[in-house]
Amino acid sequence: MIPVENYIGLSAILFTIGAMGVLTRRNAIVIFMSVELMLNSANLLFIAFAQVYQEVGGHVFVFFVMAVAAAEVAVGLALIVAIFRSRGTINIDDLHHLKG
Amino acid sequence: MDGNLITFYILALVAIGAALGLLFSKNSVYAALFLILNFATVAVYYLTLGAPFIAMAQVTVYAGAIMVLFLFVIMLLGTEKLAGEDTLIWQKPFAWLLAILLIGVGMYQIALRGVTDAMIHTFPGGDFGSPASIGMILFNQYLLPFEVTSILLLVAMVGAIVLTKGESKKAQK
Numbered sequence: 251m252i253p254v255e256n257y258i259g260l261s262a263i264l265f266t267i268g269a270m271g272v273l274t275r276r277n278a279i280v281i282f283m284s285v286e287l288m289l290n291s292a293n294l295l296f297i298a299f300a301q302v303y304q305e306v307g308g309h310v311f312v313f314f315v316m317a318v319a320a321a322e323v324a325v326g327l328a329l330i331v332a333i334f335r336s337r338g339t340i341n342i343d344d345l346h347h348l349k350g
Numbered sequence: 351m352d353g354n355l356i357t358f359y360i361l362a363l364v365a366i367g368a369a370l371g372l373l374f375s376k377n378s379v380y381a382a383l384f385l386i387l388n389f390a391t392v393a394v395y396y397l398t399l400g401a402p403f404i405a406m407a408q409v410t411v412y413a414g415a416i417m418v419l420f421l422f423v424i425m426l427l428g429t430e431k432l433a434g435e436d437t438l439i440w441q442k443p444f445a446w447l448l449a450i451l452l453i454g455v456g457m458y459q460i461a462l463r464g465v466t467d468a469m470i471h472t473f474p475g476g477d478f479g480s481p482a483s484i485g486m487i488l489f490n491q492y493l494l495p496f497e498v499t500s501i502l503l504l505v506a507m508v509g510a511i512v513l514t515k516g517e518s519k520k521a522q523k
Contacts, residue, residue, distance in 0.1 A: 251352075251354065251469040251471060251472070252354055252355060252469065252470045253469055254469070254470055256355075256358060256362075257470065258456075258460055259456075259460060260362050260365065260366075262453060262456035262460070263369075263453065264365065264366065264369055264388075265452075265456075266449050266452050266456070267369040267370060267372070267373055268369070269448075269449060269452060270445060270446075270449045271373050273441075273445035273448065273449070274373075274442055274446075275373075277378055277429065279423065279424055279427075279429065280378050280381050282420070283372060283382060283385050284372065284373075286385065286412075286416070287369055287372060287385065287388065290388070290389065290392055290412070293392070293404075294392055294395060297395070297396055297399050297401050297404060298399060298470060300399075300479075301399045301400055301401075301471070301474070301478075301479075302470060304478060306478070306479065306483050306484055307487065307491075307492075309401055309403065309479055309484050310484060310487055310488050310492050312401075313404065313407065313484070313488070314492075314495060314499055316407060316408070316411050317499045317502070317503060318502065319412075319416065320411060320415065320416060320503070320506075321502050321503050321505075322506075323419060323420070324419070324507065324509075325509050325510055325513070327419060327420070327423045327510075328510035328511075328514045329513060330423065330427075331423060331427065331513075332513050332514060334427050334429075340427065340429055343437045343438075
């Protein structure tokens with residue numbers, strides 16, 4: 251028997267590390283992977299609470315999050331490839347062409 | 351301390367270590383491999399929480415399909431070692447401050463609520479979370495979201511093809 255607070259704490263730590271990755275890394279692909287880490291920490295919490303309340307709906311929700319993440323990755327990586335073709339870089343500090 | 355709690359802490363150590371590896375590794379291929387380790391560890395958590403179907407979906411979809419796509423794009427673009435010089439000098443300390451605030455608020459909230467009596471029974475066994483039980487609820491109660499997700503995946507697929515197609519069309523003209 252494990253208190254549910256352990257899972258909340260672990261999920262919060264993983265989410266914060268993912269947020270740190272988004273804020274500090276300059277490589278667009280690594281930023282993307284950090285977003286995946288954040289999604290994954292939320293999924294862990296869904297499963298933990300599904301077990302607490304004995305509710306399969308949490309599992310279904312994680313299933314949907316996975317499908318949306320797969321769609322997001324497909325479009326996002328296509329965008330990154332398109333940007334790399336036209337600009338020659340995926341360093342987000344060099345991509346400031348919208349700045350007036 | 352019982353065995354379940356020891357298992358939890360060992361897995362937590364691996365998961366957090368892999369996440370930190372993603373955060374600090376200079377080479378983005380290593381970052382992707384650390385993320386795969388993190389996903390595998392979370393899949394083991396799902397198994398201990400009585401969600402075998404989600405655990406297998408995690409391994410095949412996340413650690414399998416999605417991360418292979420990431421590694422493929424990293425190697426296709428050849429951006430393994432992107433020079434990481436900071437153009438904004440104040441950005442990194444500010445990001446650390448915000449992250450410490452975020453984790454601080456989270457931990458404070460957990461501490462504030464006190465220990466609830468919600469205990470998780472690991473390795474529950476039984477029918478809960480089996481593919482059959484998830485399939486029953488997915489195709490009855492959540493049928494409409496399921497179909498909408500299929501359309502979303504189709505749109506994403508078409509979008510990805512359109513986004514990356516541009517160059518070859520110009521070449522044909």
